[in-house]
Amino acid sequence: MADAIRIEKLQKRFRVGFIPKTREILKGITFSVREGETFGYLGPNGAGKTTTIKCLLGLIRPDAGTIAIFDRPHSQPQSRAALGFLPENPYFYDYLTAREFLAFTADLFGLGRAEKDQRIPRLLKLVGLERAADLPLRKYSRGMLQRAGLAQALVNDPKLVVLDEPLGGMDPLGRKEIRDIIVRFKDEGKTVFFTSHILQDIEMICDRVAIIVGGRIVKEGGLRDLISEKVLFTEVTVSGLPAQTFEGLGESVTTRDDRVLLRVYDEARVDEVVGLVRDRKGRLISLSPRTETLEDIFVDTVTRT
Amino acid sequence: MKIGAIAGITFKEAKRDRILYLLFFFAALGIVAARVLAVLTVGDRVKIIKDVGLASISIFGVLMAILIGTGLVYKEIDKKTIFTLLSKPVHRAEFILGKFLGLVVTLFVMTSAMALIFLAIVYAHTLKIEGSLLVAVAYIFLELVLITAVAILFSSFSTPILSSLFALAFTLIGHLSWGLELIIRKMRPGAGRTLVQGLYQVLPDLENFNFKTEVVHGLPIPPGIYLSAFLYGVCYTAFILGLAVLIFRRRDFI
Numbered sequence: 001m002a003d004a005i006r007i008e009k010l011q012k013r014f015r016v017g018f019i020p021k022t023r024e025i026l027k028g029i030t031f032s033v034r035e036g037e038t039f040g041y042l043g044p045n046g047a048g049k050t051t052t053i054k055c056l057l058g059l060i061r062p063d064a065g066t067i068a069i070f071d072r073p074h075s076q077p078q079s080r081a082a083l084g085f086l087p088e089n090p091y092f093y094d095y096l097t098a099r100e101f102l103a104f105t106a107d108l109f110g111l112g113r114a115e116k117d118q119r120i121p122r123l124l125k126l127v128g129l130e131r132a133a134d135l136p137l138r139k140y141s142r143g144m145l146q147r148a149g150l151a152q153a154l155v156n157d158p159k160l161v162v163l164d165e166p167l168g169g170m171d172p173l174g175r176k177e178i179r180d181i182i183v184r185f186k187d188e189g190k191t192v193f194f195t196s197h198i199l200q201d202i203e204m205i206c207d208r209v210a211i212i213v214g215g216r217i218v219k220e221g222g223l224r225d226l227i228s229e230k231v232l233f234t235e236v237t238v239s240g241l242p243a244q245t246f247e248g249l250g251e252s253v254t255t256r257d258d259r260v261l262l263r264v265y266d267e268a269r270v271d272e273v274v275g276l277v278r279d280r281k282g283r284l285i286s287l288s289p290r291t292e293t294l295e296d297i298f299v300d301t302v303t304r305t
Numbered sequence: 306m307k308i309g310a311i312a313g314i315t316f317k318e319a320k321r322d323r324i325l326y327l328l329f330f331f332a333a334l335g336i337v338a339a340r341v342l343a344v345l346t347v348g349d350r351v352k353i354i355k356d357v358g359l360a361s362i363s364i365f366g367v368l369m370a371i372l373i374g375t376g377l378v379y380k381e382i383d384k385k386t387i388f389t390l391l392s393k394p395v396h397r398a399e400f401i402l403g404k405f406l407g408l409v410v411t412l413f414v415m416t417s418a419m420a421l422i423f424l425a426i427v428y429a430h431t432l433k434i435e436g437s438l439l440v441a442v443a444y445i446f447l448e449l450v451l452i453t454a455v456a457i458l459f460s461s462f463s464t465p466i467l468s469s470l471f472a473l474a475f476t477l478i479g480h481l482s483w484g485l486e487l488i489i490r491k492m493r494p495g496a497g498r499t500l501v502q503g504l505y506q507v508l509p510d511l512e513n514f515n516f517k518t519e520v521v522h523g524l525p526i527p528p529g530i531y532l533s534a535f536l537y538g539v540c541y542t543a544f545i546l547g548l549a550v551l552i553f554r555r556r557d558f559i
Contacts, residue, residue, distance in 0.1 A: 054557075059557070061557060080394045087392075093314060093318070093386055107307065
């Protein structure tokens, strides 16, 4: 499969402060995003995620290295013709309405009137802004601005969608809607490159991830390759029995009211716990095996680096 | 089309700026006040009305070009709307040209409105429409176009306050540089004269666009002067815009 994005040995330094000091933000990062995949770009604050995206979009000039978008050098504006971008914070012309703003962005892609008339109402419907389409953007909440931002990122029906923290500032319902839209991109064959602090979302949506720490890519690969299926421990919630009943079988995490939450690390002992509950006339509330999550990998990687 | 879209949004943004209307109000006040001034002064009243009216259009037009021009590019960077704009297939030169054209259209509308008030005041005195006055206004507009390019050049790398000061200095120097010609004539040949001559070549000469005296007093103007002033304005503006694009292309938007 061809690469939608190919970044090689990308370096960027900034001179900061009154007496300028050089700060190296990107220290020769290399990774690629394949066509059609959903790629998560993770890292703690200040790791270089947004700088990478700004280099990709031509907003920042790299000091060294190459970036290709669908095999075209990123420095050519035409390389962004099939790209849609949603910035981390929605910075738009607040005196325009969502409809006017989408028409403006469509003009920047050189879309004709017929295409605009067809696409703009469809996008407003997709992001749920039909009823607020003729309100000026300054009257929008942050969540609504995020939706308007997503609509403008899709105005050119892009093959590659770059989303910088697309789920930030959204309420749980809005987050789910945006997540569903991203999943739909995958079904439509679009490539999605996105950053997020909400690791559960990344885990739910992404095919592959890269973790950047201190300007270096420290981990990259398929989500299934990175996260093992091995059960780390099993969480068992029991009621009607004291915590002491399970001494030696597992670690008691919390005891509240009548309930005990146990963490059983040895899989073989889970059956013993269940048998004990049955014998002592207790009640088993829940039993959930806990496998490794992206959050475990992320925390482990960042801590070790 | 992209340049047109950026120009359109710039025009929309510029016409929301209150400074524009404040300056327009004072320009209109200046033009109308010329009538009062004419009554209080000894001499040809119509000439005074024309003189003060054209000066008002010129001064307030320059202030509009500088105060709005220096803020437009800066605002895009400061409010980070530039991220959305430049992440599209838009060349940075298209951005600069779009901003420039948007402001030129704004200034055209404002200059036309000021010219209309001015012509109406003159008509009230002479009962005739004087086309030659429009020639003077057209060259004032050409000067504004050049100053707009200068304002955009400075705002592509500096803050609005500094850019305004630089652009204002450019305008003042541009109107005073003709004095160097007189100095050159009085200087003896040598290194000093060569230096002043070099300086005169480099500095702008905005007096090339000043046809106020000739138009007000009905003096003849050789046709070649119009053309050379026009070409001077177009070439200088293109040079300044080229410089602005060169600087803007190298900028990082953090």
